[in-house]
Amino acid sequence: MAERTNEQWLADLRGPGRDQALADLRDFLVRGLRYAMADRPDVTEVDLEDFAQDALVKIIDSLDSFRGESRFTTWAQKIAVRVAFTELRRKRWKDVSLQDLIARYDGVDFTPVVLTDPDASPEQLVSQQAMMDMVQRLISEELTDRQRQALTAVMIGGMSMEEVARRMDTNRNALYKLLHDARQKLKQRMTAEGLSVQDVLAAFES
Amino acid sequence: MKIEPATLKRIVYSAITARPDEIGCDECFEQLDRFVETTLAGKDAAEAMPLVQDHLDRCGDCREEFEALLAALRALA
Numbered sequence: 001m002a003e004r005t006n007e008q009w010l011a012d013l014r015g016p017g018r019d020q021a022l023a024d025l026r027d028f029l030v031r032g033l034r035y036a037m038a039d040r041p042d043v044t045e046v047d048l049e050d051f052a053q054d055a056l057v058k059i060i061d062s063l064d065s066f067r068g069e070s071r072f073t074t075w076a077q078k079i080a081v082r083v084a085f086t087e088l089r090r091k092r093w094k095d096v097s098l099q100d101l102i103a104r105y106d107g108v109d110f111t112p113v114v115l116t117d118p119d120a121s122p123e124q125l126v127s128q129q130a131m132m133d134m135v136q137r138l139i140s141e142e143l144t145d146r147q148r149q150a151l152t153a154v155m156i157g158g159m160s161m162e163e164v165a166r167r168m169d170t171n172r173n174a175l176y177k178l179l180h181d182a183r184q185k186l187k188q189r190m191t192a193e194g195l196s197v198q199d200v201l202a203a204f205e206s
Numbered sequence: 207m208k209i210e211p212a213t214l215k216r217i218v219y220s221a222i223t224a225r226p227d228e229i230g231c232d233e234c235f236e237q238l239d240r241f242v243e244t245t246l247a248g249k250d251a252a253e254a255m256p257l258v259q260d261h262l263d264r265c266g267d268c269r270e271e272f273e274a275l276l277a278a279l280r281a282l283a
Contacts, residue, residue: 032278032281032282033278035277035282036275036278037274069240070239070243071243074239078239078242078271081274081278085267128211128214131218132209155213155216156209156213161231161266162267173231176230176265180224180228180230183220183221183224184224186221186224187221187223187224190221195222197219197222200219201219204211
């Protein structure tokens, strides 16, 4: 691939050198994605080509937003990685319903919580149980239904932010803000009830 | 409702350490290329861009993308 400055990339992608620049960029993205996905045996070469192709479309559409604060190829690879993970997360969670996932952890019929930390001392188990009771109470008292569902799906169910956002008809940034507001509300109450960062660390350190 | 101690810790810790100036996923993404290049240059990106580091510590999706991007660019360098 010919070495290009950022300005040359932009000029080539917008001008008569477009076909060669697109081919070079596609090649760069595929090679990068191959390394980015090195620990994902489920990702095939065809997938990499598809991710790169989809990323190229986004990159061309977004050229005007490139501010030149990094190398052009770094910026482009960032977009390709986002495209690839968005698709992989969709596949990973395609058979899991958000409502089922939430219901699994968020039933109104709370059964007693069993904490089974084998490394915890008796004192730590008491602290952990007290924190569990506090968290359950504060989540139900302080959070909106939407905040509670998002927190349950992401932090307990382990679903990716991207997927939870898609299924809640929002986007990842807005979901982060929703959870940020939720965490701040919880913090306010936890602090008012005397809980500190040190208490949390002490309850779980082994 | 039955959750693992590690999950409980994550919820409580993420709440008790919440800060008002956290950036969202969009702002993190905007700055991620610069953050990665700073890291690749052997500099302390967390010190230079602490709010990006804070977001990466809190957001699994963004962290996963950062690590993949770093692996890609490190290999291609």
